[in-house]
Amino acid sequence: MSGYEHKSIEGKWQERWEKQRSAEVDLKNAREKYYMLMMFPYPSGDRLHVGHGRNYILGDALYRYLRMRGRRALNPMGWDSFGLPAENAAIQRGIHPRDWTLDNIRVMKKQFKRWGILYDWSKEITSCLPDYYKWNQWLFLRMLQSGLAYKRRAPVNWCPSCLTVLANEQVIEGACERCGTAVEQRELEQWFLRITGFADRLLEGLDGLSGWPEKVKSMQRNWIGRSVGAEIDFPLAQGGESITVFTTRPDTVHGATFLVLAPEHPLVAKLIADHPQRAEIAAWIEKVRKTPRIEREGESSAKEGRFSGAMAMNHASGEAVPIWLANYVLPDYGSGAIMAVPAHDSRDLAFARQEGLPVRLVYHPDDRAVDPTTLAEPVLGEGRIRNCGEFDGLLPAPETTQRFIAWLDANGWGRAKVTYRLRDWLISRQRYWGTPIPVVYCEACGVVPVPESDLPVELPYDVEFTGREGNPLSRNASFVNTTCPRCQAAARRETDTMDTFVDSSWYYLRYLAARDSQRIFDPETVSRWAPVDQYIGGIEHAILHLLYARFICRVLHDMGLVSFEEPFVNLFNQGMITNFAEKTGRVEKMSKSKGNAISPDALIEEMGADTERVYTLFLGPPEDEVEWSEEAVSGAYRFLNRIWRVAQRIADCPPTAPSDEALERLRHVTIHRVTRDLDRFKFNTAVAALMEFLNGLTRAVDDKTASKIRCEAALDTLVQLLHPMAPHISEELWEMRGHSESLLDTDWPVVDEKRLLREQFQLVVQVDGKLRDRVEVESSWSEKEVRAAVLASPKVVEHLGGREIEKFVFIPGRLANLVTRKEHPV
């Protein structure tokens, strides 16, 4: 025989849930705040495979569990549907991105349905449709008004394959996050959002996010990269300007024996103006500039530098120090210039050695407290430094740093300064498939925002996709040519579109007003439902989406539209599913491009959606990365079949039987375990508990050791507890048991704590910490009675070997340990 008829069962229940609109929530009339559960929005570029299933199946299991626990839950879903995959598909296959995207969405909705996933589709949003992206434009205009959006010429990351610029966050190790192509630097005029103005608030907010994984928080802290130190001015010896450097070690300023500027530094041209080898240096600068980021910042890349010929004054030491140019100083961090302290910085030391520059020790190895006004030998001297590592751990006390800053400040040589690694968010994209940026360029009026009443600026359908560089939008005359909203003269539209992360930075609020054509959302509704209680998604958005969403939430907060600053109270990162990839010969994240994605279709056809669900949840801890195993799936299938079969035999159970209490206890233990596990997202152990419960029930039915009424109660509980994981088969069995309501509307089984305790049990007995026997005792017994029972055990007596018991350790309900001697080392 094969399995139960999963196909007809699943089809039947999927239809029923759809008719009942099982997940739909009436926002307006709900009395209490519902628990808002949300998954990362699905980028509609890829067909769903079993790797994706983990996110959605986990979310659905949680949703069903919450409902049964009596927590009304809102479970919306939307489509993050702008972006490059659609446009690339258009170029490669000649399908319009809009048609391709909307078609994908239709297919994916069908796949969700096959998995038995209940979403509240009445809240569905599709970011590529004008009724959604209109509000991106509205938000942009408001940010433009308040100075949070601005346009600026700047060196930016350009992906030569995607033919567009990228945000810093989308550059991973110098390569495009999406396609892996090495990113080039280009000087372009682009739109930015001023996220740097929120750096401190974004950082501080992390401390309050107790429901977020530490990993994500530390990644964000790292990304923001706040460092505290000082700016110090070094006036040019020739007079005129100063070079300002940033340092976190102002206490080492006496040891600054030279300065290093990034070759891109604005003063460089002036410094080398009179240099005899000016041409050679200029050529070298050009070479460094053109070096891709990935190479320049790479670990192995050699330090290269040139002496500019100019000198600057180190106020602290009273000496003139040479100004060098080198590739190891980055133009976009701090001030693009450093004071080199070779005695206390390994990079400076390496460079000083290479170029034969002086090294001066500021700290004597034993001397930690340094006063800037009394610095002298031996604290300050020509050190015999072999390796900078010798002075690791010689970080100054915070007071020392403060003393130096105050001293520099008092002399007018420097001041306290905080810098960040975080850059402003570059949102311009030179691509078609995104939200048009709503501004117009007029020769007379300059940059003119499109009036709110003219929104949305619709993306035209009629464009040509050639795959050549240049935005297809800019070749669409009827889009580009317009009139200036201010002076009505001929003008042209901005053709850059927005980064798709703008769409997803506030979409969770739109779920609460998906059909509102009057405003972005209703602040009153939002105050009742948001923030999101539980957000589920992969780690890949730890700094992209999740940082942007936190930023935009603060922007909306400052606009008075939302009352909170953190959009997501709890975050759960499920691990990815991996599989062996023929192409690379390695186990890798399941994905279509790697050729190791497994389609759920064949699996569902053969063993059913419940099998996929149970297996996916059983595979391993949800937060860990797990490898898909084709063969192990059948274990989940067998489990479901065994439930099905035992349910058919339940009628044969006797009216009375001896071991009733044992089965009843097992039932309560299982309720306890499954409830606890689901509260902690431990779906893998919850499934294991249900398997054990089934094993117990099957034995009881086979051996006729439990009464029919107890077996039926056990089966009912099993079916209820199973429902979040395997909704179809559980609904069918529930109906077969004669219940008329859907399991979703039943109450989660309740544990009777008293049932967890046993009157009699096997007490573990140890002698000197080693397990020797198990003795049957009653829970009510006193320590004295237990001791007597333990000493009655022949095995225990044998192992005691006549020795005296020095200590009797008794842990009620668990064990007894007889300690005979304390060994004293000689």
Add this chain to the structure above:
RNA sequence: GCGAAAGUGGCGGAACUGGUAUACGCGCUAGACUUAGGAUCUAGUCCCGAGCGAUCGGGUUGGGGGUUCGAGUCCCCCCUUUCGCACCA
């Protein structure tokens, strides 16, 4: 280099606050039903030793040390792996 997490059978992994290590599943072995099975069911399955046997003894959570009556769990040192950041001054 800096930061974080983790090392448990042939494999994925259990073990709540220190208290029976190896639950549950895969795989494997034997058997049953079968024309056959990569279907299903039953039994067994951490390692070493003794015994025909039910059992008995010893060992085991990357390595070493410590705390404790008792350590996979806590502390210290070392090794390894994974992840994140990285010429960030």
